[in-house]
Amino acid sequence: MPNRLLVYSTQMMSTGGIESHLLHFIKECVRDNIQITFIVLNSQISASNTLVLEGLCEHVFVNSQGNLSAIKKISWLFTIGYKLRSIIFDGLYTNGQGSSIMWISKLIRFKNWVHHHHTSGDLADQNTWSNTYRKAMLQANTVIACSQRNAFAMKANLNREIDSIPCFSRNIGASSHKPESKGGYLEFGYYGRLIPEKGIDLICKLSEEEDLKHIKFNIWGEGASYPDSFFENFDNVNYHGIFSSDEELKFILNQLDAFILLSTHPEGLPISLLEVMSAGIPWLATNRGGIPDIALNPLTTQVIPFDLSYQEFKDKVLQFSKDILSGTSQQEDQIHLYNEKYASPVILHQWKKKFFVSSTV
Numbered sequence: 001m002p003n004r005l006l007v008y009s010t011q012m013m014s015t016g017g018i019e020s021h022l023l024h025f026i027k028e029c030v031r032d033n034i035q036i037t038f039i040v041l042n043s044q045i046s047a048s049n050t051l052v053l054e055g056l057c058e059h060v061f062v063n064s065q066g067n068l069s070a071i072k073k074i075s076w077l078f079t080i081g082y083k084l085r086s087i088i089f090d091g092l093y094t095n096g097q098g099s100s101i102m103w104i105s106k107l108i109r110f111k112n113w114v115h116h117h118h119t120s121g122d123l124a125d126q127n128t129w130s131n132t133y134r135k136a137m138l139q140a141n142t143v144i145a146c147s148q149r150n151a152f153a154m155k156a157n158l159n160r161e162i163d164s165i166p167c168f169s170r171n172i173g174a175s176s177h178k179p180e181s182k183g184g185y186l187e188f189g190y191y192g193r194l195i196p197e198k199g200i201d202l203i204c205k206l207s208e209e210e211d212l213k214h215i216k217f218n219i220w221g222e223g224a225s226y227p228d229s230f231f232e233n234f235d236n237v238n239y240h241g242i243f244s245s246d247e248e249l250k251f252i253l254n255q256l257d258a259f260i261l262l263s264t265h266p267e268g269l270p271i272s273l274l275e276v277m278s279a280g281i282p283w284l285a286t287n288r289g290g291i292p293d294i295a296l297n298p299l300t301t302q303v304i305p306f307d308l309s310y311q312e313f314k315d316k317v318l319q320f321s322k323d324i325l326s327g328t329s330q331q332e333d334q335i336h337l338y339n340e341k342y343a344s345p346v347i348l349h350q351w352k353k354k355f356f357v358s359s360t361v
Contacts, residue, residue, distance in 0.1 A: 003090040003356055004035045004058075008104045010096030011042035012062075014049075015222065015242060016193050017167070017271035018118050022095065023049065024168035028348045030056045037089070039080055041073060041100050042066055048244075059084070074103060081107030091355035094140070099132040105139065114354050115140040118167065120266035120289035121150040126157050134158070142354050146268035147290020164290075165350045166342050169274035172250050173335075186215045186321055189256040191243070192272050194223030199262030199286075205310070206317055207236040215321055217260075220252060253279045258324055261285040262313065264306050269293065277301075278338040280331030284320045294342075296333050299323045 007026060012019050026036050036057045043062035045053070054060050061080045068076065077100065092110040094101050095118065105113060115137055119125050129137075137143050137158055144165050145151035151162040194200055200219070207217045217237045231239035243249060259276040261283065269290035276283050277294060285291050286306035295301040302323075304316045340346070 002033045002035050004037070004087065005029060005091045005093060005355060006037045006039070006084075006089045006108055006110065008039045008092070008094045008101075008108075009041070010098050010100055012040045012045050013193075014044045014046045018095070019045075020170070020271055021118070021167035023052070024170070024344070025093075025351070026053065026056055028168065028344055029351075032348060032352070034352075037084065037087075038062075039077075039104070041077065070099075073100065077103050077107060084108060093355070094136075097129065097133050099130060101136040102132050102139075105136065112142075112355060113140045114142045114144060114351075116144045116165075117150075117154065118146050118268040119150075120268060121145055121154040121157075121162075122266065122289070123153075125266040126153075144354065145290075147293040149290045149293050150268060163354065165354070166269055166274065166347060167271050168344060168347055169271045169278065169342060170246050170249060171338070171343055172246075172253050172275055172279040184214055184325065186257045186324060187218060187255055188215050188258050188260050188321075189218040189220070189252065190260055190272075191220035191249075191252065192261075192270070194219070194221040194226040195265070196225060197263060197265035199260075199264070200226055202262050202310075202313060203260065204231070204234045204237055206314060207234050209314060211318055212236075212314070212321070215317070218252075218256070249275065250279075253281060256281055258320065259283040259285075260317070261291075262306075263288050267291060274338065274342050277334045277342070280335045282320075282324055284317065294337070296337065299326075300331075300334065 009022055012022060026038065029036055037059040038053055038057045040062040043064045045062060063076050089108060089110040092108055092113045093116065094104060095116045101115065138160060143162050145154055145162050146164065146167055148164045151164040155162045190203060192198060203217055206212055213236065218240060219237060220240045220243055222242050228239060231237050243252065253276065259281055261270060261273065263286050265288065267289035273283055273285060273291065273294060282300045284302045287303050288306055292303050295303045302320055
């Protein structure tokens with residue numbers, strides 16, 4: 001009999017890193033003959049991804065009514081729990097934060113509960129944890145962080161063992177692209193959610209600097225704070241909208257000389273950086289969550305403080321561009337590390353060990 005796994009997520013947006021992880025997670029499990037039941041409490045999943053999930057999973061339950069009260073959300077979960085009362089799942093995977101993590105653990109019958117905390121786990125993140133959510137993390141058989149750095153911070157707070165497994169990411173592969181082929185101009189890129197915490201305003205402001213005119217800034221993504229018209233005010237920013245396929249992502253990364261993530265968000269381990277790593281592209285990112293765990297040669301993968309002054313950010317980006325143009329970046333090291341630690345077969349093996357080998361707190 002195949003193993004049965006219930007995957008519960010507190011929310012799933014139409015796009016985003018954790019959304020990409022969940023889709024990839026489910027695809028890899030199903031490919032390995034694991035039967036999936038999928039539940040999302042707050043869903044903005046696109047119609048196309050809903051169809052993909054329904055084709056993969058044994059059961060799919062998504063609540064797309066985002067304005068429901070807490071009581072109605074509990075009622076909705078109780079209804080799902082009643083429908084699934086006859087099943088004893090081999091594993092329960094919970095993802096996200098909030099009181100509903102505890103609710104689902106009481107409604108579903110399972111042998112082993114693994115909770116995945118995918119943000120930074122640092123002090124700022126810990127201050128957002130409710131008492132019920134903290135209790136859920138103490139009761140789960142296993143708690144997984146996205147990186148060793150995050151796990152260490154959470155262990156100190158919760159006084160329990162915290163494991164770390166990176167999220168799933170797409171393996172893009174290396175490009176033959178060379179930055180010097182454009183006469184000294186560089187193509188920098190960012191893709192992901194467009195929210196202020198990801199440094200979108202800072203990128204746009206930097207694009208206006210005369211010292212950085214040799215850099216063309218490219219942005220992919222969507223967010224209510226950044227409509228198309230917002231980027232029309234910045235001549236050196238190319239806003240490309242959203243993309244939906246692995247082929248599009250490969251095309252995007254093959255055009256870039258570098259990736260930039262100037263985030264103040266409590267990052268876990270950004271999936272975009274893992275995908276950039278798989279393609280061997282240099283990146284500059286702020287020191288949030290598990291990002292330092294994947295840094296290699298500082299000329300290729302640069303980690304900077306997230307609370308710098310504007311002038312300091314500008315200086316760091318300028319120096320980063322000079323490092324890239326010097327030709328000293330090492331593409332092969334990133335690709336080797338990705339294949340060794342972050343490729344899908346490696347990640348799937350780690351998750352399976354946590355779900356289907358009995359574990360106690």
